[in-house]
Amino acid sequence: MHVVVNAAMSADGKLSSRRREQLAISGEEDFDRVDRLRADSDAVVVGVGTVLADDPSLTVKDETLCERRLERGESAHPARVVVDSSGRTPEDATILDDRAATYVCLSEAAPIDSRMDLADHAELVTAGEDRVDLLRAFATLQEQGLERIMVEGGGELIFSLFDVGLVDELTVYVGAKVIGGRDAPTLADGDGFVDEFPLLSLESVKRIDDGALLRWTVDS
Incomplete structure (x- = not known):
């Protein structure tokens, strides 16, 4: 499995404003x-x-790219994955449509009620007691043939993936904008690393x- 984290952040490292609006x-x-x-x-992952x-x-917008996927024997769009420890994904979320x-x-x-509602729209992967065990969850996704993984956020999920060593590559567009705000989400939120x-x-x-696209690989 190869996991690429892709994000766009402001010049001061924010993904959005403190209001968490796109x-x-x-x-x-x-x-x-x-x-x-x-x-x-093969799959696009978000928290x-x-x-x-x-x-x-989380679908492919360019019809030509969709056609090329079909020509390769793949579905028109990659699978979509939500990491959702407590089952908060709404039933009417766009990500649960049939595309x-x-x-x-x-x-x-x-x-249980959330599980039953979500099971009508998605394949459920259960891993971990109180929070999703990402290593187990991603192993299950790999068993389903999902090898090329793109992660689009947010900051809590990105931090957690780095924390368990699942990230292989980080691609970030740094835009020419300053957002500021101590409560605005950053590229990697969570508890933070100290040692x-x-x-x-x-x-x-x-x-x-007016920005820059930076591509890093993660040192093993």
């Missing part, structure tokens, strides 16, 4: 790049916070509009 940080050229990355992935804040579809297969990763603490820190190797830097 902001346009990058432009059309980067949107097209993200669409190509989705099209090359439930991203679902609640943005209601994303692509969807997996919801839950902990054993998720209420051992994940180390990265910079592979490339590319200017896009």
Whole structure:
């Protein structure tokens, strides 16, 4: 399995404002790049916070890219995965529509009623007692043939993936905007590292509009 974290952040490292509303940080050229990355992935993963804040579809927008996936014997869109420990994904979330297969990763603490509602729309993956055990959950996804994984956020999930050593590559568009705010989400939220820190190797830097696309691989 190869896990790529992809994100757009402001020049001061914020994913959105303190209101956690979706902001346009990058432009059309980067949107097209993200669409190509989705099209090359087996699954796109987000945390439930991203679902609640943005209601994303996580589908491929370019019809030509969808056609190429079909020509390769794949579905038109990659699978979609929500990491949702307590089963908060709404039944009417766009990610649960029928445009692509969807997996919801839950902990054993998720209420039965939520499980039953979600089971009508998605494949459920249960791993962990109070929080999703990401290593077990991703192992289950791999058993389903999902090898090329793209993670689109948010900051809590990204931190947790780094924490358990699941990230292979980090691609970040840094936009020409300052958002600020001590409560605004950052690229990697969570508890933070204090002793051992994940180390990265910079592979490339590319200017896009007034920002920069940075690509790192994670040192093993």
